[in-house]
Amino acid sequence: MGPGPSDIHASVLAAMAAPTVGHLDPYFLQIMDELQTMLRQVFQTQNQMTMAISGTGSAGMECCVVNLIEPGDSMIACQNGVFGGRIADVAVRAGANVTKLERPFGEVFDPAEIAAAVDQHKPKVVGIVHAETSTGALQPLEEISKIVHDAGALLLVDCVTSLAGLPVEIDKLSIDAAYSGSQKCIGCPPGLSPVTFSTKALEAIDARKTKVASWYLDIGMLRNYWGADRAYHHTAPINMNYALHQALRLVLNEGLEARFARHRLHHEALKTGLAAMGIKYSVANADHCLPMLNSVLIPDGADDVGVRKQLLNDFGIEIGGGLGPMKGKTWRIGLMGEAASKANVILFLGALEHCLNAQGIKPSPGAGLAAANARYLS
Amino acid sequence: MGPGPSDIHASVLAAMAAPTVGHLDPYFLQIMDELQTMLRQVFQTQNQMTMAISGTGSAGMECCVVNLIEPGDSMIACQNGVFGGRIADVAVRAGANVTKLERPFGEVFDPAEIAAAVDQHKPKVVGIVHAETSTGALQPLEEISKIVHDAGALLLVDCVTSLAGLPVEIDKLSIDAAYSGSQKCIGCPPGLSPVTFSTKALEAIDARKTKVASWYLDIGMLRNYWGADRAYHHTAPINMNYALHQALRLVLNEGLEARFARHRLHHEALKTGLAAMGIKYSVANADHCLPMLNSVLIPDGADDVGVRKQLLNDFGIEIGGGLGPMKGKTWRIGLMGEAASKANVILFLGALEHCLNAQGIKPSPGAGLAAANARYLS
Numbered sequence: 011m012g013p014g015p016s017d018i019h020a021s022v023l024a025a026m027a028a029p030t031v032g033h034l035d036p037y038f039l040q041i042m043d044e045l046q047t048m049l050r051q052v053f054q055t056q057n058q059m060t061m062a063i064s065g066t067g068s069a070g071m072e073c074c075v076v077n078l079i080e081p082g083d084s085m086i087a088c089q090n091g092v093f094g095g096r097i098a099d100v101a102v103r104a105g106a107n108v109t110k111l112e113r114p115f116g117e118v119f120d121p122a123e124i125a126a127a128v129d130q131h132k133p134k135v136v137g138i139v140h141a142e143t144s145t146g147a148l149q150p151l152e153e154i155s156k157i158v159h160d161a162g163a164l165l166l167v168d169c170v171t172s173l174a175g176l177p178v179e180i181d182k183l184s185i186d187a188a189y190s191g192s193q194k195c196i197g198c199p200p201g202l203s204p205v206t207f208s209t210k211a212l213e214a215i216d217a218r219k220t221k222v223a224s225w226y227l228d229i230g231m232l233r234n235y236w237g238a239d240r241a242y243h244h245t246a247p248i249n250m251n252y253a254l255h256q257a258l259r260l261v262l263n264e265g266l267e268a269r270f271a272r273h274r275l276h277h278e279a280l281k282t283g284l285a286a287m288g289i290k291y292s293v294a295n296a297d298h299c300l301p302m303l304n305s306v307l308i309p310d311g312a313d314d315v316g317v318r319k320q321l322l323n324d325f326g327i328e329i330g331g332g333l334g335p336m337k338g339k340t341w342r343i344g345l346m347g348e349a350a351s352k353a354n355v356i357l358f359l360g361a362l363e364h365c366l367n368a369q370g371i372k373p374s375p376g377a378g379l380a381a382a383n384a385r386y387l388s
Numbered sequence: 389m390g391p392g393p394s395d396i397h398a399s400v401l402a403a404m405a406a407p408t409v410g411h412l413d414p415y416f417l418q419i420m421d422e423l424q425t426m427l428r429q430v431f432q433t434q435n436q437m438t439m440a441i442s443g444t445g446s447a448g449m450e451c452c453v454v455n456l457i458e459p460g461d462s463m464i465a466c467q468n469g470v471f472g473g474r475i476a477d478v479a480v481r482a483g484a485n486v487t488k489l490e491r492p493f494g495e496v497f498d499p500a501e502i503a504a505a506v507d508q509h510k511p512k513v514v515g516i517v518h519a520e521t522s523t524g525a526l527q528p529l530e531e532i533s534k535i536v537h538d539a540g541a542l543l544l545v546d547c548v549t550s551l552a553g554l555p556v557e558i559d560k561l562s563i564d565a566a567y568s569g570s571q572k573c574i575g576c577p578p579g580l581s582p583v584t585f586s587t588k589a590l591e592a593i594d595a596r597k598t599k600v601a602s603w604y605l606d607i608g609m610l611r612n613y614w615g616a617d618r619a620y621h622h623t624a625p626i627n628m629n630y631a632l633h634q635a636l637r638l639v640l641n642e643g644l645e646a647r648f649a650r651h652r653l654h655h656e657a658l659k660t661g662l663a664a665m666g667i668k669y670s671v672a673n674a675d676h677c678l679p680m681l682n683s684v685l686i687p688d689g690a691d692d693v694g695v696r697k698q699l700l701n702d703f704g705i706e707i708g709g710g711l712g713p714m715k716g717k718t719w720r721i722g723l724m725g726e727a728a729s730k731a732n733v734i735l736f737l738g739a740l741e742h743c744l745n746a747q748g749i750k751p752s753p754g755a756g757l758a759a760a761n762a763r764y765l766s
Contacts, residue, residue, distance in 0.1 A: 015408045015626060026627060027405035030393045030577045032706045064579070065443045068622040069604045100603045193623060199408045201442070201579055201625030223601050225478045226447045242711070244446040245571060247579030248393060249404060250628065328410045333620070 011354060013143050013303055013330040014171070015193035015200050016346035018257075022198055025256035026249045033246045041255050042236060042246075048258035052173060052196070052266065053188065053206045055180035060206040061236045062192070062254055063227065064247050067170040070189030070203025072100050073227035074166050075137065078187060078211060080220050081105030084133045086163075088119050090149075091142035092333045093168055101137065104223055109133070115336055116145045116293050116305070121153035128161045134214075135164045141172035143194075144333040146305030146342065147293045148176070155183045164211055170194060173204065174261050175273045175302040175346060186211040192250070195273065195302055197347030198257035201250040257347075275386075276350045277301035280343065283359045283382030287366075287373035292340045302350065304343040305336070309371055314338050317365045325361040355382055389732060391521050391681055391708040392549070393571035393578050394724035396635075400576055403634035404627045411624045419633050420614060420624075426636035430551060430574070430644065431566065431584045433558035438584040439614045440570070440632055441605065442625050445548040448567030448581025450478050451605035452544050453515065456565060456589060458598050459483030462511045464541075466497050468527075469520035470711045471546055479515065482601055487511070493714055494523045494671050494683070499531035506539045512592075513542045519550035521572075522711040524683030524720065525671045526554070533561045542589055548572060551582065552639050553651045553680040553724060564589040570628070573651065573680055575725030576635035579628040635725075653764075654728045655679035658721065661737045661760030665744075665751035670718045680728065682721040683714070687749055692716050695743045703739040733760055 031038050042061075049060045063070045075097065079085060085106040087098035090113035101108045109131045113119055119138065128136065136158045140149055151167065158165045164186040169178045175195030180188055186208040193200035207215070207229060215222075215229055222228040226244065234241040261269060281291065281299070284306060292305045308314055314331055318341070321327040330342035343358065359378040366373060409416050420439075427438045441448045453475065457463060463484040465476035468491035479486045487509045491497055497516065506514065514536045518527055529545065536543045542564040547556045553573030558566055564586040571578035585593070585607060593600075593607055600606040604622065612619040639647060659669065659677070662684060670683045686692055692709055696719070699705040708720035721736065737756040744751060 012410050014623060015410060018408045023405040023407070023627075027401040029401070030396045030571070032390050032393060033578070035700075035706060065447065065604060066623050066625060069443065069447075072602060072604045096603065103599050103601050103603055191623065193408070199625065199627040200411070200623045201628050221481050223481050224450060225474065225481055226443060226450045245392060245444050245569065245578045247444060247577065247625075247628070249401075249577040249631075250579050250625070253627075322413075328413060 011344050011349055011358060012328040013342045013344050014191065014346060016195070016197055016344060017348040018199055019197060019260055019348050022253050022256045022260070026199065026253035028249070028252050030248045033248060034240060034242065038248060039240060041251055045251060045255055045258065046236065048262060049204050049206070051262055052258060053178060053180045053204070054182065055206050057180065057206045057208055059212055059229065059233060061232065062251065063203040063205050064244065065203055066200050067189065067191030067203050068096065069227065070191070070205050071097060071168060072224065073203070073205055073229065074187040074189050075100045076104045076223045076227060077215050077229045078135050078164055078166060079104040079106045080218055082107065083135070084131055085135045085137060086111060086127055086131060086133045088136070088138040090117055090119065090145065090147060091115055091139060092144035093142060093170070094139045097137040097168065115334060116147055118147050118149045118298050119154065121157055124154050125157045128157055128163060132161070133163050135166050137166040139168040140178065141169065141300050141303065143171045143303055145293065145336065146291070146300045146303045148298050148300050151183050155185065159184055164214060171300065171303055174269060176270050180206055192254050192257070195346045196257050196261060198254045199250070201247060202254050273301040273345060273350050276345045276352065276355050277304060279352070279382040279385040280304055280345060280355045282385040283355065283378040286381035287363065287378040292336065302344060302346045304345065305340050306343065308339060308341055309366065311371055312366060312369050316369065320365045320368060321361055325357070327358060327361055352386055389722050389727055389736060390706040391720045391722050392569065392724060394573070394575055394722060395726040396577055397575060397638055397726050400631050400634045400638070404577065404631035406627070406630050408626045411626060412618060412620065416626060417618060419629055423629060423633055423636065424614065426640060427582050427584070429640055430636060431556060431558045431582070432560065433584050435558065435584045435586055437590055437607065437611060439610065440629065441581040441583050442622065443581055444578050445567060445569030445581050446474065447605065448569070448583050449475060449546060450602065451583055451607065452565040452567050453478045454482045454601045454605055455593050455607045456513050456542055456544060457482040457484045458596055460485065461513070462509055463513045463515065464489060464505050464509060464511045466514070466516040468495055468497065468523065468525065469493055469517060470522035471520055471548070472517045475515040475546065493712065494525055496525050496527045496676050497532065499535055502532050503535045506535055506541060510539070511541050513544050515544040517546040518556065519547065519678050519681065521549045521681055523671065523714065524669070524678045524681045526676050526678050529561050533563065537562055542592060549678065549681055552647060554648050558584055570632050570635070573724045574635050574639060576632045577628070579625060580632050651679045651723060651728050654723045654730065654733050655682060657730070657760040657763040658682055658723060658733045660763040661733065661756040664759035665741065665756040670714065680722060680724045682723065683718050684721065686717060686719055687744065689749055690744060690747050694747065698743045698746060699739055703735070705736060705739055730764055
């Protein structure tokens with residue numbers, strides 16, 4: 011129940027343990043085709059160039075940035091958390107002239123400030139985080155996408171935590187490049203980063219005057235392996251791809267809408283339970299609270315590390331601490347993929363009450379659990 | 389029996405399917421410590437900075453290059469196969485002034501030509517491939533290492549195919565940076581790239597004036613996660629690390645010397661069997677033939693793809709075709725890790741004879757199998 015990796019379904023672990031075949035084996039090529047088809051469904055896109063990068067989410071971030079950016083290109087990076095800051099760092103290394111827009115951790119960006127910045131800096135790319143794992147904030151993208159595209163720029167979006175847990179409508183929102191991670195709401199172990207690139211993004215890549223800074227993440231070459239040519243690029247992480255294949259099957263068997271509703275339901279129940287214990291979310295605006303990543307303010311008098319250690323050691327529950335300026339101020343409770351369940355919500359609320367009691371903090375006994383349960387029954 | 393991924397021991401697959409824990413979980417931190425200790429043994433080094441990059445071998449290559457190279461640095465890349473060429477490509481992208489030394493595929497470099505090039509170009513880094521997977525050639529490194537270090541340069545070595553199959557003596561050879569892949573002689577699925585950096589290499593990294601081009605592969609930050617700080621960098625591929633941990637246990641339980649001898653034995657038997665069938669190695673000098681990657685000349689009249697397809701479809705045996713200029717000219721037969729066994733050698737020789745017969749090529753019936761078996765019994 012941390013900020014990821016999330017719990018993994020037994021069938022995904024079993025799929026990962028199937029015998030390793032070669033990266034050009036006909037069976038594996040079929041797996042790749044099916045992965046692309048399923049990833050397009052989850053990203054809600056028709057983008058041909060939709061596949062999984064052979065690295066974790068940060069590799070997907072770097073892939074999107076370094077393919078779109080050439081040295082000297084102008085880029086706006088929106089930073090309202092750790093991962094927006096990481097986009098800026100990656101872009102600077104790729105040689106971009108980066109303008110960093112900043113918002114305090116936990117807030118989201120207003121379309122008007124994006125419009126002003128785009129107008130001023132005329133960027134080639136605007137990078138923004140859809141679901142900021144470090145703060146639990148959900149960034150609305152519809153108006154921002156229109157602003158970015160009206161200005162002729164490309165929109166690059168971090169969907170690491172949102173994909174398969176809430177709608178990531180790549181085509182409807184005209185997102186040009188997006189990356190995610192296998193280990194959050196998709197419910198696969200970490201190690202792969204699903205990415206998707208629009209036709210406009212691919213045109214920008216084709217128009218590059220310089221080679222992509224990273225050989226490993228060069229979309230031009232990756233297209234030849236994932237496309238009809240099947241030209242050898244690197245040895246794909248075969249078993250990781252088996253696992254992602256099975257995880258995506260579970261996602262689509264459940265259905266995206268049902269999966270989103272499930273994440274929402276358990277978030278609502280957890281939030282109701284925590285409220286009954288006097289615990290508040292760090293994202294002030296409830297509309298901007300992520301369902302799968304619940305960032306809450308640590309109650310006064312509670313020892314951050316002490317509570318998390320007891321949760322782990324006595325109850326086998328991992329939750330995350332705050333990152334960056336939120337360190338020591340927030341806990342991050344994940345309800346991602348398999349972990350988004352009533353059993354986990356009830357277990358967590360009971361365990362948390364116990365751990366708070368151990369620190370002399372006494373919420374009304376059983377109130378959190380009872381409130382959450384009532385929410386489920388309502 | 390291709391050029392990798394190799395066959396995986398059941399216990400490694402089982403380890404990979406263990407429940408996924410968090411990347412800062414105390415259990416996982418212990419796995420990381422043990423991984424480092426075991427990797428040092430396999431690399432035969434005391435290098436503190438020895439760990440596994442969260443990507444396949446090419447990511448490890450890129451990691452070594454981009455951390456050592458700053459834009460404008462001089463680098464010599466030795467190309468006698470596909471992977472030496474890849475080093476040059478990666479280095480150019482990192483901004484190096486690359487001097488490419490070339491040798492025909494299948495040959496190795498002579499210390500004298502390296503000495504002349506080092507003398508002329510005064511490189512910061514010399515990159516060379518120890519075991520060229522595309523050609524089956526083994527590059528002796530002892531004299532070259534001395535030349536490179538006498539000139540004050542750093543030696544970067546590709547050990548993707550050699551590590552755990554033949555001696556890779558990092559400290560004895562004073563190699564400054566080396567990378568490998570999990571999926572060759574180590575016997576783990578693809579997805580991780582063991583790397584090691586010498587103190588001199590780390591000093592060069594510390595002395596950089598510019599940020600490393602890749603955020604994902606930045607050794608400065610990776611040191612803080614793999615070191616005592618345990619500072620979060622990226623979400624490690626947890627289950628892949630479980631698999632590597634178990635694979636390394638098997639390597640060290642067998643013992644490095646015994647493992648090298650096993651690879652050598654099955655190579656000798658295969659070679660003896662192939663010779664009895666009239667099939668020659670593409671590396672002319674027997675001293676430079678890799679034991680784990682047997683690159684042989686396709687017999688006159690044999691259809692490259694037809695034979696490989698029949699081996700796969702009728703016998704479940706994958707072998708590799710030639711890469712680059714060797715395409716259509718060579719087959720690459722892997723005897724790596726678990727796959728280096730008498731059963732595989734005998735199976736392959738019988739199956740190959742059958743497939744050659746199907747094409748009207750008739751080696752003396754049973755001669756390959758009999759010769760290999762005699763070699764085993766000698």
